[in-house]
Amino acid sequence: MSKQIKVSLIGNPNTGKTSLFNALTGLNQKVGNYPGITVEKKEGICKLERGVKAHILDLPGTYSLNASSIDENLVIELLLNKNDKDFPDVAVIVSDVENLKRNLVLFTQIKDLKIPVILAVNMADRMKYKGISLDIPLLEKELDAKIILTSRDGSLGISELKECIVNFKQISTKPSIDLSLIDENYFNSLSSAFPNQDLYKLWVVISQDANFGKMDRNSLDILDFKTKSTSELKRLQQKETIKRYQFINNALRLGQVIDSSKAVGYRAILDRILTHKIYGYLIFFIILLAIFQVIYDWSSVPMDLIDTAFADLASYTKEVLPAGVMTDLLAEGIIAGIGGIVIFIPQIAFLFIFISILEETGYMSRVVFLMDRVMRKYGLSGKSVVPLISGTACAIPAIMATRNIENWKERLITILVTPFTTCSARLPVYLIIIALVIPEGSFLGVSYQALTLMMLYMLGFGMAIFSAYILNKILKTNRKSFLVIEMPNYKVPVLRDVLITVFEKTKSFVLEAGKIILAISIILWVLASYGPGENFNDAENIITEKFEKFENINIESEIASHKLEHSYIGIIGKSIEPIIKPLGYDWKIGIGLIASFAAREVFVGTLATIYSVGNTDDVESTIKESMSSEVYSDGSKVFTLASGISLLLFYAFAMQCMSTLAIVKKETNSWKWPLLQLIIMTLIAYVVAFISFQILN
Amino acid sequence: MNIIQEILVGITLLISVIYILRKYNIIGGKKSKCSDGNGCGCN
Amino acid sequence: MYTIADLNKGDTAIIKDVSSIDIPIKLLEMGCLPGNEIKVIQQAPFSGPMYINIEGTHLAIRSKTAKLIIVDKLKDE
DSSP: OOOEEEEEEEEOTTSSHHHHHHHHHTTOEEEEEOTTSOOEEEEEEEEOSTTOEEEEEEOOOOSSSSOOSHHHHHHHHHHHOTTSTTOOSEEEEEEEGGGHHHHHHHHHHHHHTTOOEEEEEESGGGGGGGTEEEOHHHHHHHHTSEEEEOOTTSOSSHHHHHHHHHTGGGOOOOOSSOGGGTOHHHHHHHHHHSTTSOHHHHHHHHHHHHHHSOOOOTTOOOTTOOOSOHHHHHHHHHHHHHHHHHHHHHHHHHHEEEOGGGOOOSHHHHHHHHTOTTHHHHHHHHHHHHHHHHHHHHHHHHHHHHHHHHHHHHHHHHHHSOSSHHHHIIIIIIIHHHHHHHTTHHHHHHHHHHHHHHHHHTHHHHHHHHHHHHHHHTTOOGGGHHHHHHTTTOHHHHHHGGGGOOSHHHHHHHHHHGGGSOOTTHHHHHHHHHHHHSOSOEETTEEHHHHHHHHHHHHHHHHHHHHHHHHHHHOOOOSOOOOEEEOOOOOOOOHHHHHHHHHHHHHHIIIIIHHHHHHHHHHHHHHHHOOOHHHHHTHHHHHHHHTTTOOSOOHHHHHHHHHHHTSHHHHHHHHHHHHHGGGTOOHHHHHHHHHTTTOTTHHHHHHHHHHHHHTOOSSOOOHHHHHHTOBOTTSOBSSOHHHHHHHHHHHHHOOOOHHHHHHHHHHHTSSHHHHHHHHHHHHHHHHHHHHHHHHHO | OHHHHHHHHHHHHHHHHHHHHHHTTSSOOSSOSOOOTTOOOOO | OOBGGGOOTTOEEEEEEOOOTTSOHHHHHTTOOTTOEEEEEEEOTTTOOEEEEETTEEEEEOHHHHTTOEEEEOOOO
C-alpha cells in the first residue's frame, strides 16, 4: 500500500509556482472547489520513490499570512487548522531567485508556524543573467532550511525536490524570529493565557482581525483576549515585518551576491514603451483588436467542421436506431444540444490562450496599471479588465476570474456587469438577424452589417461600464479599497503551462455551462414534441380534414406546423405573445426567446426548427430564406428592420443565460444578486426593445 | 418498441428536470456539496 | 513632508515613515520599510497608480496609498 505525503505549494504570485506544480504532477491534476467558498482547489499526485506518492496542493499565491483577498485567506485558514484533511506534512515554499528577499517573508512566517518547509528557489536558470550568485550551504545554515534550485520547465531540481519531500520528517521546525522581541509584555501575557497553544499561531489569528474582517477561528476561542486596539495591532504587525526583514537581510548579506553589472534585462525598455502615457494605451487597444480579429478568423474553420460533424451524427443516429421518440430526442435534442456547446470551444479556447499568454508574460499587470484609473471611476478595479475581456468569450470563466480582486464591492460590481459584454453565444443570434434585416451597402468602406456588429459590441461594453457606474453610486461599503499589484519581470511563457490553463478554463465552461444547456435542451425538446389535448394528438386528422379540398399543400409540413403550435411550448409561446407583440415579435420568436434561456445560441437552432418545420419542402431552404419569407396573416413580414433591431437590442441586454446565473449565485453566495440581475437586465432589454420597435416601425 | 422509447424519453426528461432543480438548490440531493466535516458555508 | 505621491517619474527617495495604519500591511511585507530605497518608474495619467521599484520589488500602488508613505527625496544627479 502506498503512502501519501501531503504537500502544499505556497509562494508569492509570479514565482512560477504553478509551473513547478505542473512539472511535479504533469496531467495527474484536477481542479475542484473548496466547500463553502469559491476558490479553486488545485491538487495533483506526484510519484516519489519506492511507491510513495505525494498529494500536492497548489495554493493560491500569497505574499504573507496577512490576507487581503479571499484566496489569500484560504491559505491561512488551511495552515492554521491541523485537523483539516489537507493540512500539509510539508510545505514547499516557492520563491523567485530575483525576488528572494521579499519571498522569504512568507517563508519565515510559515516556518514559524512549525510546519516543515523546503525552500524552492525557482527560475534559478536565470541567475546568471541577473548577476546573482547564491551560497546554498551558507544560506541553508542561516535560514535553517533545505534549499533547492529549480526552473520553471522542470529541468532543474525536480528529483532533488522529490527526495526532500520523502525525507520531510528530518526537516527542522525551529522558528525564525522570536516574537517576544516585538513586544515583550504582550506576548508573554498571551502565552501565559494560552499555554497550550502555539504562540505565533495565536498571533496570526488575532492579527487577522485587524486586516481582513471575519475569519473563522475554529477551536481557538480568543475573542476575549483583546487588550490591544486595531491600530496597536497593526503597529505590532509592522514591527514583526521589520524584524523578519532584519533576519532575512542578515542571511542574504552572507549568502547572496548580486552583481548588477552582469544583469541583462529588457524590463526597463519594455516598461518604458508598454506603460507609456500614450503609446501604452494605444498598444493595448491594438493588441485587443488583433486578438479579436484572429479569434474570429481562426475559429470559423473548426466551428464549421464541428457543425457538420454533429449534423452528420444526428442524421446517422436517425438512420441507425429504430424510429421512435427516443431516437428523435437523441438526434434532435441531445446531439444537437451537445453540438451547440462544443461548437463554442474553439472560440473560447483561443481567447484564453491569448489571455493566458498575456498573463504569463507579465503584460497583464501593466494593463491593470494602465486601466486602474479609468476603472475606478466606475467602481471597478484595474483587475476587472481580465474578467471583462474574458466575458467576450463566455461570462462563466470570466466571473471566476474575479477572485483576485481584493475589494468586495469592486469584485461584486465586476461580477454583476460582466454579463453585459457581448459573449460568444450572442454572436450567432446577432449574425443571423443582421443578415436578415440590415440592408446592403457600406459607409466609409465598412459594410452596414459589420458596423452594426461592431456597435453591438460597443453597446455591450458601454452598458457594462454604465451599470458599473450606477451600481457604484448605490452600493455602500465601509471597507477601504487599495491596490497593490506586483509588476513581475517579463518572461517567455512556458507552453505547457499555457495549455494546461486553457484546458482547465475551457473544461469549466463545458462542464458548468454545458450540463445546464444540455438539460434544458432536453426539456425544451420534450415541450416542443408533446402537447395536451386533441388539438395536438389528433393533428394528423385535423389537418387532413382541413385541407381535404385543397391542392398543392404540403400536408407533412402543415401537420408539423400545427403540432408545434399546439405543443406545450407553442402554448407558452402564444401565451406570451401579447407581451412581446409590442416589441415586434410573434409567438414563434417567443418560443425562441424562451429557449434562449437555456443558452442564447439555442435561439438560432430553435428558429431553424420552427421555420423549417413549417416549410418542409423537398428543396431545403436555408434558415435565412425561411425566416425572411415568414409573414403574418395580413401578409406583412415578421422580420423587418424594426423588429430585427428590436430583437438585437433585446439580446444585447437580456440576462438569459441560466448557466451564468448559476455561477453568479455560487460566487456571491446568495440568490439576491443573480435574481436582481435577471429581473433588471430583462426589464432593460424589454424597454429598449420596445422603444426601438415603436420608433422604427 | 414505442413504449420503450416513450419510457426512455420520460426517464431522460426526469433526470434533466431533477438536475436543473438540484443545480439551483431548489431541492436537495443525496450527495451533499460539503465534503469537509467541520461544517461548511452552505448558506 | 514629502510622500511618494509627491515624487515624479525618475525620482529616487528613501522611505522614512510607514506608520500610517491605512497602509496595507501587504506593502510593508513587499519591502516598503523605513530605510529602503524607492524609485519611481512611471506615473499613470490623471493621478492613476504609480509604478515604483522598492529595493528590487516592482509594484504599482494607487495615489491614495502613495500619499501615506513619507520619504526623504534624494537629490537628482
